[in-house]
Structure formats: C-alpha cells, structure tokens
Amino acid sequence: MGVKERLREYIKTLDISEREFCRQIGVSTSYVNSIRQSIQPDKMKAIGEKFPELNPMWLLTGEGEMLQGNNINKVSGSHNTAVAGNGNSVTTNDIAGLIELQKGYQEMIKEKDSQIARLISVIEKLSEK
Template sequence: MDLKSRLIEFIEYKGLSVQSFELQCGLSNGAVSKMGNNTRRSTIDKISKSYSDLNTNWLLTGEGSMLLNNPDSVPQKSFTVGVPYYNVDFIGGFDIVLNDQTTKPEYLIDFKKYNEATCWCNVTGHSMEPEITHGDIIALKKIEDKSFLPLGEVYAIVTTNGMRTIKRLGPSSNPKCYTLVPTNKSPEYGIQELPKNMIEHIFQVLGCMKRL
C-alpha cells in the first residue's frame, strides 16, 4: 500500500469525500490523486494540522497504527474535564451562551491544545473555507481587553447591532476601523470595514474540527 492508498483509507475512515478533505486541509482540487512517496513535507504538514489524530509516520511509511493514541493529541468527549461544547451556531443562536448563564453545554471537549478556550460551538457559512468549513465546530477564547487585537488572526465577532461574523482581522486606512477579511476568494465574499467601537464581544478562534 502506498501513501495515496493509506491517505484514502484515512479519508474513508473519517467518512469524508476526497474533495471535502482537500478543502478542509487547504489542498488544491485533485491533490490527493497526485500524491505519492515524493509528496512535499509542507503538504503533509497541512494534513497533520487539520487532522491531529492522524499518525503521519504511518501515512509516510505504513509503520504503526493509522491513529495516534496520545490523548493529548486527540479530542475526547467528557463530562468532567475540558471546554464546554454548546450545540448552537455562532451566527444564529450564540446569544444564549452570552446572555443565559443557566444554559448547559451538551458535553465537554477535552482537547489539550485548545483547553484554554472559553467554549466550542458550531459554524455555518462558507466565507472562511477552506480554512474553516461549513459544519465544523470551533474553539473560541473570549477576549476581555479589546484595546489591542493582533491583526491577521481569525476572530468571531458580535457587534453592537447584533451582527455575528467570523473573519480574519486586518488593518484599515481609517484608524477607527478594522477590515474583515474572508478566506474564501469567491466574488460573493469581499473585504468589509468594521468600526472598532461596534465590537461588543470578540473571541479568538483557536482552532476548528469536525463534530465529535
């Protein structure tokens, strides 16, 4: 079995189509079909970043098991430790997380590299694909001090007029504004300006993954 065959085995194990896998990893259309033993390390790194439970040594050599057994690298459902997962969408329902403190999470997600997050919730929409895909869940870390926000990072933003969006934050020629930059380069998605004083709540998007 060669590298491509092993990768397809992993994709099938995840229940994905090859195309959706390529989108999730930020690979070009048809990239999987072209893979072989000379596949670039940068491509393997993109796959590993998107699917941290994949044993890249197995992918490259066929040795060992397909999945990593290290609990620190694999997300787990829990009811005792981890970050709350709310089965609501950030775009349309996240207000109950912000405003109703009696709302209980569906479960906790114990995923060591994202356990500093405030919560996990769902994503809808395609403006951040392939970086964040429609149907993913995202780890959000609430930022209390909005006076300095590092640019170039992806944020989930709630505005004073009730709009919710997930975008990369960029600079603006107007010092009183930021720009909201989509990953998706389709013409229907464009860069928008957002006045800084319209940001009511903001969360850094630490990472995303498929629902457990």
Template sequence: MEKVIKKENAKERLLKFLLHLDIGQGKFEELVGISNGYINNNKGSIGSSVMDRISTRYPELNINWIATGNGDMLISSKEKHLNNSNESYYREKYIESLQNIISEKEETIKLQKDEIMKLKDEISRLNGIISKSSVREEKKEAS
C-alpha cells in the first residue's frame, strides 16, 4: 500500500507560524485585527484582506509560504531589505506624483484668479458705461 502525504493548507501553515511566535489564536486575531474565531472557523484558505492584515502586522512572515507552502516561513533579512527598498521607492514615486498634481492645481488656481480679476475689471467697466448711459437718458427725459 502506497503512503499518501497530505499537503498542509494555509490554515495549518498559519498555525505553525503561531507556534513559532508562541502566541495563541485569540491574541493573534486581536493583534491582526480579524474576528475572534476566524482561524478556528477557517476551512483552509485565507482571504486576501486577511493576508494583507497579517503581512502588515508580521512583515517577517512569508505570505507566499502561507498561501502556497512554497519557500520558507520567514523572509530573510536580505529579502526584507529588498521589500523595504521597493516600498520606499514606490512611496517616493507616489509622493512625487502627488506633488506634481498639487503644482498643476496651484497653477490652475493662479490662472483662474487672474481670469476672475480680468472679469471683475470688465464688469466694473461695463457698469460704468451703463451708469453714464442711464444719466444721459435721464437728462434727455428731463429736457
């Protein structure tokens, strides 16, 4: 008879990580911000939003290992450094793009302010013409 090796599911790998941390399921759920009993009620796979919460709280955990079983449980310091470098790079690019958007909006606001001033001047000029015209008509009617 051939021996069948059962492959671990994500829930079982997560439980191994909890053993590594020497932490209970309830405390882990509280720290990660997931519902009490999530792990116990889990059928084997873990949703992406929960995976995001776990990776945020435990950046040393290899999320790929949790999901697939491939690789090591923990990310090496070299991989962690690369992840942090990439995160910093994308954060800087995001900030740079936001600064460009702000600069463009500030320029638009300046142009709109200039246009408003021109329109106000034109309104004042037209009001002056209307006032002079009204005075002339009143004089004609009076004579």
C-alpha cells in the first residue's frame, strides 16, 4: 500500500469526503488523486497541523499505527510535544526531521527518474541501429 492509499484509508476513518479533506488542508480538490510517490513537505505540514492524531510515520512509510492515540496533549511553545496512546512522544522536531527525510527521498527519486530517462534514450538509440 502506498502513501495515496494510506491517506485514503485515513480519510475514510474521518467519515468525510476527499474533497472535504482537501479543503481542510488548503489544497485543490484533486490533490489526493494526484499523489504519485509521496507527499510534499509543505502538504505534510498542513496535514499534521490539521490532523495531529494521524501518525506521519505510518502515512509516509506504513510503519506503526495509523493513529497516534486518543490522548494527544498539545503543549504551547517552540518545543511542542504530543504524547501518543502508546506513551511515545512525538515532537515538532520529529515531524521536521521526517519532512527533511522526505525531501531527501524526493531528490533521490528525481535523480533515479533522470537516470531512467537517460537509459531509455540509450536503449532507443541502440535499437535504431
């Protein structure tokens, strides 16, 4: 299951439409359908702010539980911490780290796409001979 499918699964648990979900995070109504490999960091931040119970690690990688627990406590200040139902803390620094990790993955994917395009070009040239 990919990121798009996991996001759709989460939206179903909210009992709202994809259109409403998109409206709430401030993106176009076709956003969920347009997700290919992953979620851009700015969109991930918007989702995390609007739906703090959603486990970002689960959304991005499929690891862990979908929800961080029912007893999430927000603490104001620059070092916000949420305590998940399993007792683990998830800080804004953790989320920022995931966003940075995602940026790195997106760069790697772009490089791989570029390499694939070059290989296809070479194969096409060789097949013309």
